[in-house]
Amino acid sequence: MAQRWGVMGEENLDTRLLAELTEQSQDLNSDALRITREALTEYGQQEPERRWWQRGGAVATLVGGAALLGTVRASAASSDDIMALQTAASLENLAVSVYTTAAGLPFIKNGNKTVAAFITKTTSQHTAHGQAFNSAATQAGGKAQTAADPKYLAVVKAALPTIKSPADVVKLAITLEDVAAQTYTSYVGKVSDPQLRKLFASVAPVEAQHRSTLLAVQALLAGGHPELIAIPTDAAKLPAAAGSVGFPDAFYPTKNASPTSEGAVK
Numbered sequence: 001m002a003q004r005w006g007v008m009g010e011e012n013l014d015t016r017l018l019a020e021l022t023e024q025s026q027d028l029n030s031d032a033l034r035i036t037r038e039a040l041t042e043y044g045q046q047e048p049e050r051r052w053w054q055r056g057g058a059v060a061t062l063v064g065g066a067a068l069l070g071t072v073r074a075s076a077a078s079s080d081d082i083m084a085l086q087t088a089a090s091l092e093n094l095a096v097s098v099y100t101t102a103a104g105l106p107f108i109k110n111g112n113k114t115v116a117a118f119i120t121k122t123t124s125q126h127t128a129h130g131q132a133f134n135s136a137a138t139q140a141g142g143k144a145q146t147a148a149d150p151k152y153l154a155v156v157k158a159a160l161p162t163i164k165s166p167a168d169v170v171k172l173a174i175t176l177e178d179v180a181a182q183t184y185t186s187y188v189g190k191v192s193d194p195q196l197r198k199l200f201a202s203v204a205p206v207e208a209q210h211r212s213t214l215l216a217v218q219a220l221l222a223g224g225h226p227e228l229i230a231i232p233t234d235a236a237k238l239p240a241a242a243g244s245v246g247f248p249d250a251f252y253p254t255k256n257a258s259p260t261s262e263g264a265v266k
Contacts, residue, residue, distance in 0.1 A: 081191045082142035083264035085133045087149065088187065088200070090263025091180045092130030094148035098156055098176060099123040102169045122210060129203050136199060142265070149263040152179060167218065174214045179256055181207035186257035204252070212246035219245040 102108055103119050134144040148156075152175075159172050184204035188197050 077140035077196065078192050080260050081193055081196055082137055082140050084187045084191055084200075084260040085137035085140070085196070086142060086145040086265050087258055087260055087263035088180075088184060088203075089130045089133040089137065089145040090147060090149040091152065091176070091183060091258065092126050092133060093146065094152055094156065095126040095176050095180065096123055096130065097148060098172065099126065101160070102173070105163070105169070107166060108169065125206060129206070132199065132203070136196065145263060145265050147263075147265075149258065151258065151262055152176065167222070170214050170218045174211055174218065177207050177211040177214065179258060181205075181211060181252060182254050182257040185252050186254040187260070190260065208252060215248070216246040 099119050099122055103116060103123070108116060108119065138144050155175065156172065159168075163169060163172065181204050184200040184207065187200045188204070191197055191200065
């Protein structure tokens with residue numbers, strides 16, 4: 001039985017799909033954070049830092065990382081590497097802000113509990129990503145970026161007054177997830193340190209998975225088939241594009257990737 005997503009009565013979602021998507025997202029993010037921890041460990045090179053990364057849970061160990069990593073030797077990262085890390089952190093800061101705002105909207109907060117849980121989990125993942133990028137930036141001798149990406153902050157400010165339904169939230173989130181995925185994919189080939197390449201390569205697929213999930217939900221809502229967002233579903237009634245709408249690109253594009261200087265600390 002499909003349940004209401006929010007006060008917009010025409011938009012329904014089966015909670016089982018989002019529950020499974022949330023679980024899959026968490027699994028992918030857990031793998032990414034494991035790789036991230038390994039990359040940061042190798043990036044630091046010193047045994048005290050190695051022991052710190054091996055303690056506690058994935059998200060918990062990222063909290064306060066910048067301060068703890070201050071004892072690690074200075075890295076050979078270039079200024080472009082540091083700017084790339086700061087810009088990545090700025091994109092994560094903005095994503096956290098947007099998802100946090102979305103969670104407080106009436107048609108999300110008072111709507112489907114599974115959707116709210118999906119947003120909460122995604123917010124926690126973006127928080128962990130931002131902390132990882134800032135930890136690497138401070139370890140390399142740069143400053144942590146606590147501000148939001150200026151270019152996409154302007155996009156968000158322009159979009160917020162127009163958000164009236166869950167579909168509007170999905171549309172904005174797709175924009176942010178896509179630019180993050182494109183940016184980190186691009187940075188894999190731009191940063192000079194191998195461990196930083198590993199760091200960006202571990203986070204990019206998580207953002208791409210977020211986008212893929214959102215594209216699928218958006219397509220079925222726009223097509224007037226919310227009842228098909230279910231596991232199991234009626235495969236015979238799915239649109240022809242159902243198998244590809246979440247994966248529009250054979251190779252993830254980078255043409256809209258943010259330049260390394262875009263969100264750097266000034």
